[in-house]
Amino acid sequence: MKTRRHASLHLACIGLLASTALLALAPAQAAEAFKLAGKPKIAFIYAATVKDGGWNESIDNGRQQVASELGYPIAVAESIPEESTALKNAIDLYVQRGFNIIVTTSFGYSDGVLEAAKKYPQVAFLAASGTTNAANLESFYPRTYQAWYLAGIAAASVSPNKTLGMLGGFPVAPVNWDINGFALGAQSVDPTIKTIALYTNSWWDPAKESQAAKSILEQNADVIANNLSSAGPFTAAEKAGKASVGFQLDMSKMAPKGHLTSVVFHWDKYLVPTIRKIVDGSWEPNQYGAFPGLAEGVVDITPLSDKVPAEARAKIEAVRAQIIAGSFSPFSGPLFKQNGEEAVAAGAALDDAAIWNMDYLVKGTVGSVK
Template sequence: MLRKLLSIAAASLMATAASVTPALAADGYTLPGKPSIAMLYYGPKNDGGWTQAFEEARVKIEKELGLKINFVENITEDASVIKPAAERFISRGANIVIGTAFGHSDAFKDLAAKYPKVAFLNASGTTNGPNLESFYGRTYESQYLCGMAAGAVSKSGKLGFVAANPFGVVNWTINAFALGAQKMNPNATVNVIYTGTWNDPVKERAAASALIDQGADVIGQHVDSPTPQIVAQERGVYGTGHHRDLRQFAPKATLCSSVWVWDKFLVTELKKIIAGGWKPEPYGAFIPLKDGGTDIAGFGPAVPADKAKLILAERDALLKGKQIYAGPLADRDGKQRVAAGQVLSDGDLWKMDWFVKGVVTQK
């Protein structure tokens, strides 16, 4: 997904949020009438990745809440597109509007101020307020589990990773993937190629092919298309997916996938809004595995049952509060990044620009 200027915003998200967050009403936000929900999809609902995950969540939310949710596709990161789309729904009675892109952030901030009786939610956003909450999942948790699957299956210990951009939200998945792999094989390494874009199957194919040519026998990814998994299957190696269960595209190759489970979070949050007295998180909701940010889907047939059991045990530990970025933890140059007994702060996660031992980055 194209999230313009993410490198700037992600690096200072926690601090920035404080400067754009109005004081929350003491009694919270309450809908003025019966709930009417609309969603603005960044891309087409069948894109195979980011947007399709929201479409699949919408169907589940409708069933859980017993409410119809209207939606519109291809609402790009342009205020001249976002605002009219949202206002059309509002004019028809929508009082809960859900965005699905980083680039919806500023437009949603303006809309929330203009329509104080409407509740706004926005995925991957950076703006918040009395009737606006941005939300994102702690993807490093599910990518850690996928890394475990990769480390368990790899025969060479050489893993590859196709990444979009060298931003904190991508770097934390790479590091977690490596730490998961090294839990299964302490000598595992991860070679990374950045494509410079969220969705470019041509570049993703070239990157995956290059990593396999360099000896990688498992390919991880944080890009929007399933291309790295498709290439892995074509080349007779394995991979781990991102956004959705990519066994749909590469059933023989995909060991597991880091998947969005937005319905789990949104059902809970929408119930809070509908109940009245909703108090948005002042800096946005940064959702752990236990609350429905991401999870894993799998396993592929290549993951041995005993290894799958170990991975699920780690998943259970994460659900109970285990921290992946807990100290002592050093980067690949030996510099201490997290002291013993400490946990990496959310602010440091968002601006992560360093890598753990065993990660080799290249453009």
């Protein structure tokens, strides 16, 4: 079940690389408040099981929080294939049953949910990792690189060998920005530290991920950061007596001795206030979709391990506050690519379009996006 979701994210990232900014493929045609007809009834549609140990489970945790905080009726559909007919049938059934707020949870639904939004203008649609938008449809995805920057600070603080490693699926923008954020956070502690980036060319392959982690550990890495979902890299790091950083969910149970922190989603921080706006009549979907981050609480890190020293903890808290306040960006200049080319000039910072088109790794990383 995980394979289908991860394959869809791969396609998502490739599609987004072709755009000039997040979710700019289909901007909304109107910037006016949406008016919900009838009492709110919410439906979540998943492409796989919700207990997948990663993406879907993190969103379903958000759904449960929505139910707890708002108390509206919520229905769930799992394992709905990422093709138009299956999605259309699921949405049609929900609308016929009076559901008027529908949350889709996969890139593969992007075109289908746009068709549904046009067909049902009285229904509000929210699309996780989607690429389409309309007057009654808003896609959303978080600024994960912000939290990875903080995780990089933690990792550097426990690395006597000045060598870190990070696994990613494919060399596409959302993976590249996570690796770069992690590497730059580490370099803010020690400019000489290096980050070994290794792409598995798969979104779900526990055996390959375990082997990749072992390969990095053999290159003297003290910390393994995993941008994927399997437990393999954490087990490998734990057996080697090394530290690790998780992703999507709190992975501390996977590596109780070496886990430093995990970069996690808090989808309710977007869903709850957005649904409230839909219900009270003040919701105006962003024409390019929502791109929330630390400031909105949609992405963050879990409590730090006791292994992280006090100085690093203080630095993480200070930088976190600056990012939330908008006074600092992890991608502030001067910033250089691996080949020495300047990516961002001093005094500037990457804009959203450049972030979503990030096709390079930064200076101080080892590995190739080619």
